[in-house]
Amino acid sequence: MxxxxxxxxxxxxxxxxxxxxxxxxxxxxxxxxxxxxxxxxxxxxxxxxxxxxxxxxxxxxxxxxxxxxxxxxxxxxxxxxxxxxxxxxxxxxxxxxALSPSTRMGGHFVQGHVDGTGEIVEMAPEGDSLWVKVKVGRDLLKYIVPKGFIAIDGTSLTVVDVFDEEVCFNFMMVAYTQQNVVIPLKKVGQKVNLEVDILGKYVERLLSSGFVESIKSS
Structure with missing residues:
Protein backbone atom coordinates (compact mmCIF):
# COMPACT_ATOMS: atom_id res chain seq x y z
CA MET A 1 0.00 0.00 0.00
CA ALA A 98 -12.71 8.55 -5.93
CA LEU A 99 -16.00 6.69 -6.10
CA SER A 100 -19.10 8.34 -4.69
CA PRO A 101 -22.37 6.54 -3.79
CA SER A 102 -23.89 7.65 -7.11
CA THR A 103 -20.95 6.65 -9.32
CA ARG A 104 -21.57 4.09 -12.05
CA MET A 105 -19.22 1.11 -11.68
CA GLY A 106 -17.76 0.74 -15.16
CA GLY A 107 -14.39 -0.91 -14.52
CA HIS A 108 -13.32 -2.92 -11.45
CA PHE A 109 -12.55 -2.01 -7.85
CA VAL A 110 -9.23 -0.15 -7.85
CA GLN A 111 -7.71 1.07 -4.58
CA GLY A 112 -5.07 3.40 -5.96
CA HIS A 113 -2.40 1.45 -4.04
CA VAL A 114 0.31 0.75 -6.60
CA ASP A 115 1.78 -2.74 -6.14
CA GLY A 116 4.79 -1.99 -8.30
CA THR A 117 5.88 -0.94 -11.75
CA GLY A 118 6.28 -2.76 -15.03
CA GLU A 119 8.33 -1.97 -18.12
CA ILE A 120 6.79 -1.68 -21.58
CA VAL A 121 8.74 -4.08 -23.80
CA GLU A 122 6.57 -4.09 -26.92
CA MET A 123 3.89 -1.98 -28.57
CA ALA A 124 2.35 -3.25 -31.81
CA PRO A 125 -0.70 -1.95 -33.70
CA GLU A 126 -3.31 -4.30 -35.14
CA GLY A 127 -5.86 -2.40 -37.17
CA ASP A 128 -6.94 0.54 -35.02
CA SER A 129 -6.15 -1.38 -31.80
CA LEU A 130 -2.84 -1.51 -29.94
CA TRP A 131 -1.11 -4.49 -28.35
CA VAL A 132 1.09 -3.71 -25.36
CA LYS A 133 3.41 -6.18 -23.61
CA VAL A 134 4.70 -5.41 -20.12
CA LYS A 135 7.53 -7.07 -18.17
CA VAL A 136 7.02 -7.38 -14.40
CA GLY A 137 8.66 -9.02 -11.41
CA ARG A 138 7.64 -12.58 -10.58
CA ASP A 139 6.26 -11.35 -7.27
CA LEU A 140 3.53 -9.54 -9.22
CA LEU A 141 3.18 -11.91 -12.18
CA LYS A 142 1.73 -14.60 -9.90
CA TYR A 143 -1.36 -12.39 -9.38
CA ILE A 144 -1.87 -11.72 -13.11
CA VAL A 145 -4.08 -14.17 -14.99
CA PRO A 146 -5.42 -14.31 -18.57
CA LYS A 147 -8.78 -12.50 -18.87
CA GLY A 148 -8.28 -11.05 -15.39
CA PHE A 149 -8.45 -7.40 -14.38
CA ILE A 150 -5.42 -5.18 -13.86
CA ALA A 151 -5.03 -1.43 -13.39
CA ILE A 152 -2.25 0.06 -15.52
CA ASP A 153 -1.48 3.72 -14.78
CA GLY A 154 -4.92 3.75 -13.20
CA THR A 155 -6.69 2.37 -16.28
CA SER A 156 -8.84 -0.73 -15.80
CA LEU A 157 -7.77 -3.22 -18.47
CA THR A 158 -8.17 -6.92 -19.23
CA VAL A 159 -5.11 -9.16 -19.45
CA VAL A 160 -5.01 -11.17 -22.67
CA ASP A 161 -2.05 -13.52 -22.16
CA VAL A 162 0.56 -14.22 -19.51
CA PHE A 163 4.05 -15.33 -20.57
CA ASP A 164 5.66 -17.02 -17.58
CA GLU A 165 9.08 -17.64 -19.19
CA GLU A 166 9.35 -14.01 -20.32
CA VAL A 167 7.86 -12.75 -17.03
CA CYS A 168 5.46 -10.65 -19.13
CA PHE A 169 1.79 -10.14 -19.84
CA ASN A 170 -0.01 -8.31 -22.60
CA PHE A 171 -3.24 -6.45 -23.19
CA MET A 172 -5.00 -4.73 -26.08
CA MET A 173 -6.49 -1.24 -26.22
CA VAL A 174 -9.20 -0.25 -28.68
CA ALA A 175 -9.07 3.11 -30.45
CA TYR A 176 -11.33 4.90 -27.95
CA THR A 177 -9.18 3.87 -24.98
CA GLN A 178 -6.01 4.92 -26.79
CA GLN A 179 -7.40 8.41 -27.28
CA ASN A 180 -8.30 8.88 -23.62
CA VAL A 181 -5.39 7.50 -21.57
CA VAL A 182 -1.66 8.13 -21.41
CA ILE A 183 -0.37 4.60 -22.08
CA PRO A 184 -0.14 4.95 -25.92
CA LEU A 185 1.96 8.10 -25.42
CA LYS A 186 4.65 6.11 -23.66
CA LYS A 187 7.53 4.35 -25.39
CA VAL A 188 9.16 0.94 -25.10
CA GLY A 189 11.40 1.00 -22.04
CA GLN A 190 9.21 3.33 -20.00
CA LYS A 191 7.52 2.29 -16.76
CA VAL A 192 3.84 1.95 -15.92
CA ASN A 193 2.20 1.73 -12.50
CA LEU A 194 0.50 -1.59 -11.77
CA GLU A 195 -2.21 -2.57 -9.31
CA VAL A 196 -3.23 -6.21 -9.47
CA ASP A 197 -6.73 -7.45 -8.68
CA ILE A 198 -7.10 -7.48 -4.89
CA LEU A 199 -9.06 -10.77 -5.05
CA GLY A 200 -5.90 -12.68 -5.94
CA LYS A 201 -4.11 -11.39 -2.86
CA TYR A 202 -7.06 -12.26 -0.63
CA VAL A 203 -7.10 -15.83 -1.96
CA GLU A 204 -3.35 -16.18 -1.40
CA ARG A 205 -3.71 -14.89 2.15
CA LEU A 206 -6.50 -17.36 2.94
CA LEU A 207 -4.53 -20.29 1.56
CA SER A 208 -1.28 -19.37 3.32
CA SER A 209 -3.03 -18.85 6.66
CA GLY A 210 -4.48 -22.35 6.61
CA PHE A 211 -8.01 -20.95 6.83
CA VAL A 212 -9.32 -23.15 4.00
CA GLU A 213 -7.86 -26.32 5.53
CA SER A 214 -9.34 -25.45 8.91
CA ILE A 215 -12.81 -25.23 7.31
CA LYS A 216 -12.36 -28.61 5.62
CA SER A 217 -11.37 -30.27 8.88
CA SER A 218 -14.13 -28.69 10.95
Whole structure:
Protein backbone atom coordinates (compact mmCIF):
# COMPACT_ATOMS: atom_id res chain seq x y z
CA MET A 1 0.00 0.00 0.00
CA UNK A 2 1.51 3.32 -1.04
CA UNK A 3 -0.67 5.90 0.67
CA UNK A 4 -1.82 4.65 4.06
CA UNK A 5 -4.25 7.56 4.39
CA UNK A 6 -6.48 6.33 1.56
CA UNK A 7 -7.78 3.03 2.89
CA UNK A 8 -11.39 4.07 2.34
CA UNK A 9 -11.01 5.39 -1.23
CA UNK A 10 -11.99 3.31 -4.22
CA UNK A 11 -11.79 3.94 -7.96
CA UNK A 12 -13.16 2.22 -11.05
CA UNK A 13 -10.13 2.41 -13.32
CA UNK A 14 -12.16 4.40 -15.84
CA UNK A 15 -10.05 7.49 -16.58
CA UNK A 16 -12.11 10.70 -16.45
CA UNK A 17 -9.57 12.97 -18.11
CA UNK A 18 -5.91 13.46 -18.84
CA UNK A 19 -4.29 16.24 -16.84
CA UNK A 20 -1.05 18.11 -17.51
CA UNK A 21 1.82 18.40 -15.07
CA UNK A 22 2.39 22.13 -14.55
CA UNK A 23 4.88 22.02 -11.72
CA UNK A 24 6.66 19.40 -9.62
CA UNK A 25 9.47 19.27 -7.12
CA UNK A 26 10.33 19.91 -3.50
CA UNK A 27 8.84 23.01 -1.89
CA UNK A 28 10.25 25.13 0.93
CA UNK A 29 9.02 22.60 3.50
CA UNK A 30 10.98 19.86 1.70
CA UNK A 31 7.74 18.19 0.61
CA UNK A 32 7.45 16.90 -2.93
CA UNK A 33 4.46 18.61 -4.54
CA UNK A 34 2.88 18.12 -7.93
CA UNK A 35 0.62 20.73 -9.57
CA UNK A 36 -1.72 19.41 -12.25
CA UNK A 37 -3.84 21.27 -14.77
CA UNK A 38 -7.29 19.73 -15.25
CA UNK A 39 -10.95 20.62 -15.83
CA UNK A 40 -13.25 17.77 -14.80
CA UNK A 41 -11.37 17.26 -11.53
CA UNK A 42 -12.13 20.87 -10.56
CA UNK A 43 -15.91 20.54 -10.99
CA UNK A 44 -16.56 19.53 -7.37
CA UNK A 45 -13.13 19.49 -5.79
CA UNK A 46 -12.44 19.88 -2.06
CA UNK A 47 -9.29 19.94 0.04
CA UNK A 48 -8.48 16.43 1.19
CA UNK A 49 -10.20 14.75 -1.79
CA UNK A 50 -8.62 11.58 -3.13
CA UNK A 51 -7.67 11.60 -6.81
CA UNK A 52 -6.01 8.80 -8.72
CA UNK A 53 -2.99 10.10 -10.65
CA UNK A 54 -1.69 7.42 -13.02
CA UNK A 55 -3.20 4.88 -10.66
CA UNK A 56 -1.76 6.34 -7.45
CA UNK A 57 -4.24 7.60 -4.86
CA UNK A 58 -3.13 11.09 -3.80
CA UNK A 59 -4.64 13.83 -1.64
CA UNK A 60 -5.61 17.29 -2.90
CA UNK A 61 -3.67 19.88 -0.87
CA UNK A 62 -4.52 23.02 -2.89
CA UNK A 63 -6.67 23.97 -5.85
CA UNK A 64 -7.48 27.00 -7.99
CA UNK A 65 -10.71 26.91 -9.99
CA UNK A 66 -9.71 30.02 -11.96
CA UNK A 67 -6.40 28.58 -13.12
CA UNK A 68 -8.03 25.10 -13.31
CA UNK A 69 -5.26 23.36 -11.42
CA UNK A 70 -4.81 21.42 -8.21
CA UNK A 71 -1.86 20.23 -6.16
CA UNK A 72 -1.08 16.91 -4.49
CA UNK A 73 1.73 15.89 -2.16
CA UNK A 74 3.85 12.78 -2.70
CA UNK A 75 5.48 10.81 0.09
CA UNK A 76 9.03 9.46 -0.41
CA UNK A 77 7.69 5.88 -0.52
CA UNK A 78 5.31 6.87 -3.32
CA UNK A 79 8.20 8.24 -5.37
CA UNK A 80 10.20 5.05 -4.78
CA UNK A 81 7.45 2.58 -5.65
CA UNK A 82 5.72 4.27 -8.61
CA UNK A 83 6.63 5.73 -11.98
CA UNK A 84 5.54 9.22 -10.89
CA UNK A 85 9.18 10.16 -10.32
CA UNK A 86 9.70 9.93 -14.10
CA UNK A 87 7.15 12.67 -14.85
CA UNK A 88 8.23 16.05 -16.21
CA UNK A 89 6.54 19.40 -16.68
CA UNK A 90 4.16 18.97 -19.60
CA UNK A 91 3.66 15.23 -19.04
CA UNK A 92 0.09 13.96 -19.31
CA UNK A 93 -1.38 11.86 -16.51
CA UNK A 94 -4.53 9.78 -16.10
CA UNK A 95 -6.96 11.25 -13.56
CA UNK A 96 -9.98 9.80 -11.77
CA UNK A 97 -11.89 11.00 -8.74
CA ALA A 98 -12.71 8.55 -5.93
CA LEU A 99 -16.00 6.69 -6.10
CA SER A 100 -19.10 8.34 -4.69
CA PRO A 101 -22.37 6.54 -3.79
CA SER A 102 -23.89 7.65 -7.11
CA THR A 103 -20.95 6.65 -9.32
CA ARG A 104 -21.57 4.09 -12.05
CA MET A 105 -19.22 1.11 -11.68
CA GLY A 106 -17.76 0.74 -15.16
CA GLY A 107 -14.39 -0.91 -14.52
CA HIS A 108 -13.32 -2.92 -11.45
CA PHE A 109 -12.55 -2.01 -7.85
CA VAL A 110 -9.23 -0.15 -7.85
CA GLN A 111 -7.71 1.07 -4.58
CA GLY A 112 -5.07 3.40 -5.96
CA HIS A 113 -2.40 1.45 -4.04
CA VAL A 114 0.31 0.75 -6.60
CA ASP A 115 1.78 -2.74 -6.14
CA GLY A 116 4.79 -1.99 -8.30
CA THR A 117 5.88 -0.94 -11.75
CA GLY A 118 6.28 -2.76 -15.03
CA GLU A 119 8.33 -1.97 -18.12
CA ILE A 120 6.79 -1.68 -21.58
CA VAL A 121 8.74 -4.08 -23.80
CA GLU A 122 6.57 -4.09 -26.92
CA MET A 123 3.89 -1.98 -28.57
CA ALA A 124 2.35 -3.25 -31.81
CA PRO A 125 -0.70 -1.95 -33.70
CA GLU A 126 -3.31 -4.30 -35.14
CA GLY A 127 -5.86 -2.40 -37.17
CA ASP A 128 -6.94 0.54 -35.02
CA SER A 129 -6.15 -1.38 -31.80
CA LEU A 130 -2.84 -1.51 -29.94
CA TRP A 131 -1.11 -4.49 -28.35
CA VAL A 132 1.09 -3.71 -25.36
CA LYS A 133 3.41 -6.18 -23.61
CA VAL A 134 4.70 -5.41 -20.12
CA LYS A 135 7.53 -7.07 -18.17
CA VAL A 136 7.02 -7.38 -14.40
CA GLY A 137 8.66 -9.02 -11.41
CA ARG A 138 7.64 -12.58 -10.58
CA ASP A 139 6.26 -11.35 -7.27
CA LEU A 140 3.53 -9.54 -9.22
CA LEU A 141 3.18 -11.91 -12.18
CA LYS A 142 1.73 -14.60 -9.90
CA TYR A 143 -1.36 -12.39 -9.38
CA ILE A 144 -1.87 -11.72 -13.11
CA VAL A 145 -4.08 -14.17 -14.99
CA PRO A 146 -5.42 -14.31 -18.57
CA LYS A 147 -8.78 -12.50 -18.87
CA GLY A 148 -8.28 -11.05 -15.39
CA PHE A 149 -8.45 -7.40 -14.38
CA ILE A 150 -5.42 -5.18 -13.86
CA ALA A 151 -5.03 -1.43 -13.39
CA ILE A 152 -2.25 0.06 -15.52
CA ASP A 153 -1.48 3.72 -14.78
CA GLY A 154 -4.92 3.75 -13.20
CA THR A 155 -6.69 2.37 -16.28
CA SER A 156 -8.84 -0.73 -15.80
CA LEU A 157 -7.77 -3.22 -18.47
CA THR A 158 -8.17 -6.92 -19.23
CA VAL A 159 -5.11 -9.16 -19.45
CA VAL A 160 -5.01 -11.17 -22.67
CA ASP A 161 -2.05 -13.52 -22.16
CA VAL A 162 0.56 -14.22 -19.51
CA PHE A 163 4.05 -15.33 -20.57
CA ASP A 164 5.66 -17.02 -17.58
CA GLU A 165 9.08 -17.64 -19.19
CA GLU A 166 9.35 -14.01 -20.32
CA VAL A 167 7.86 -12.75 -17.03
CA CYS A 168 5.46 -10.65 -19.13
CA PHE A 169 1.79 -10.14 -19.84
CA ASN A 170 -0.01 -8.31 -22.60
CA PHE A 171 -3.24 -6.45 -23.19
CA MET A 172 -5.00 -4.73 -26.08
CA MET A 173 -6.49 -1.24 -26.22
CA VAL A 174 -9.20 -0.25 -28.68
CA ALA A 175 -9.07 3.11 -30.45
CA TYR A 176 -11.33 4.90 -27.95
CA THR A 177 -9.18 3.87 -24.98
CA GLN A 178 -6.01 4.92 -26.79
CA GLN A 179 -7.40 8.41 -27.28
CA ASN A 180 -8.30 8.88 -23.62
CA VAL A 181 -5.39 7.50 -21.57
CA VAL A 182 -1.66 8.13 -21.41
CA ILE A 183 -0.37 4.60 -22.08
CA PRO A 184 -0.14 4.95 -25.92
CA LEU A 185 1.96 8.10 -25.42
CA LYS A 186 4.65 6.11 -23.66
CA LYS A 187 7.53 4.35 -25.39
CA VAL A 188 9.16 0.94 -25.10
CA GLY A 189 11.40 1.00 -22.04
CA GLN A 190 9.21 3.33 -20.00
CA LYS A 191 7.52 2.29 -16.76
CA VAL A 192 3.84 1.95 -15.92
CA ASN A 193 2.20 1.73 -12.50
CA LEU A 194 0.50 -1.59 -11.77
CA GLU A 195 -2.21 -2.57 -9.31
CA VAL A 196 -3.23 -6.21 -9.47
CA ASP A 197 -6.73 -7.45 -8.68
CA ILE A 198 -7.10 -7.48 -4.89
CA LEU A 199 -9.06 -10.77 -5.05
CA GLY A 200 -5.90 -12.68 -5.94
CA LYS A 201 -4.11 -11.39 -2.86
CA TYR A 202 -7.06 -12.26 -0.63
CA VAL A 203 -7.10 -15.83 -1.96
CA GLU A 204 -3.35 -16.18 -1.40
CA ARG A 205 -3.71 -14.89 2.15
CA LEU A 206 -6.50 -17.36 2.94
CA LEU A 207 -4.53 -20.29 1.56
CA SER A 208 -1.28 -19.37 3.32
CA SER A 209 -3.03 -18.85 6.66
CA GLY A 210 -4.48 -22.35 6.61
CA PHE A 211 -8.01 -20.95 6.83
CA VAL A 212 -9.32 -23.15 4.00
CA GLU A 213 -7.86 -26.32 5.53
CA SER A 214 -9.34 -25.45 8.91
CA ILE A 215 -12.81 -25.23 7.31
CA LYS A 216 -12.36 -28.61 5.62
CA SER A 217 -11.37 -30.27 8.88
CA SER A 218 -14.13 -28.69 10.95
Missing amino acids: IEETHTKSLFTGIVEEMGTIKQLGFDQDNSFTMKIGAKIMLEDIHLGDSISVNGTCLTVTEYDTVLTEFSVGLAPETLRKTSLSELEIGSLVNLER
